[in-house]
Amino acid sequence: MSAETPALTVAGMRKRFGALEVLKGISLTANDGDVISILGSSGSGKSTFLRCINLLETPDEGVVTVAGETIKMRSRRGGRSEPADRRQVDRIRSELGMVFQSFNLWSHLTVLENLIEAPVHVQKRPRAECVDEARALLAKVGIADKWSAYPAHLSGGQQQRAAIARALAMRPKVMLFDEPTSALDPELVGEVLRVMRALAEEGRTMLVVTHEMGFARDVSTRVMFLDQGLVEAEGSPDELFGGSTSERFRQFISKERG
């Protein structure tokens, strides 16, 4: 990909749930290798923003472009927008690896089957190739020996690492993490963050909605702080954590540090 084509851009995203306007026009550009941490207190719209990028929620307004390809939207009656081409949405979703707070591994499939499911059935790649790649990914996230286990038989940290491997198995252009450590016991958070840090270091493009201040400060290339549906502060970790001009951000980090 050429240097001037960003991996992901979002322009002017708005989303309203009934009377509540959750996103009031948010824009973002992620270049290859960017690791962008998205911070904000609960209700700030950060998860909704992430979910609007791959259209798990349909944004009311806004343009999403993945590696130069813009998701085509059209207006429904009443002014709300909807995807114009379901197949394009499916294809672009397969290029965005999503990691959920609650893992969401498919419970009836083993870890290995979870990893090869979408590569085989969505991307139609040869099964043997997918299996080899899946095993390598499991080794990378440190659960190679768990390939034949069912999700219910794994710890939360192992499930989340398997879910990260499942997202990687699609060879995504951008990884989206939606509070990946928020459902974990404190002693399991570290193993997941280590995997995410390793991904950042190998140059993956990542958007991470998180409450992990350490990760945001030490690993990300950029930090975005959302407040009441708007970008309240944005910049490099040094700029923001070194003394942001935003009073709200300073309040937020002092609260998060407890």
Add this chain to the structure above:
Amino acid sequence: MDIDFITKTFIRLLGALPLTLSVWFLSVVLGALVAAGVTWMRVSGVRPLELFARAYVMVFRGTPLLIQLFIVYYGLASLPAVRASVFWPFLRDAFNCAVLSLALCTAGYQAEIFRGALLAVPPGQVEAARACGMSGLLMFRRVIFPIALRHALPPYSTEMISMIKATALVSLVTLWDVMSVALKIRNDTLITYLPLILAGAIYFVVNYVIGVAFLALERRLSPHLRPRPS
């Protein structure tokens, strides 16, 4: 009461088992197809279809199967319009009527089982499928259906067993199933209990086999619900 009479009675009852099993098998398969349609309407989000599906389930679950059977077999036959219609060659046959009414009835119950199974599919797992770029049909085939099937099996086996027992009602529309043969032997010999007990034993064994088969299927499909292997 000698062993010879028991053997003869047993053999005569067994002779009627194929009919009992045919009525059962055809009605549950046909019923499953109807139920799939009713379930689809029920969750379609289209209001008229949804209301129709709800009404269907209400009516067929809410009225005695015997009344449904009599309406199909005796009631429809009494209407000249039905006798003049293209359906008459089908409906004049007691076997067809029995299969039809049992199928329509079990469809009401099966549709509710299917709906419950669909509702029990964790939304997060469906969302994960969407996030991977699965289209609606692929997602149904690879994620929703396999998970729902596993939820449906236990109540479904109960419904299959209920239907074996429900087939005994077809003895009242001239069919020679296990029940009607037992009643006939009782009438002919005035020996009351033995034919009924033997018939009951046959129903029990059939249901035992069905129950065990479903348990085996459940175990096979759901290793993830068992405790972690040590």
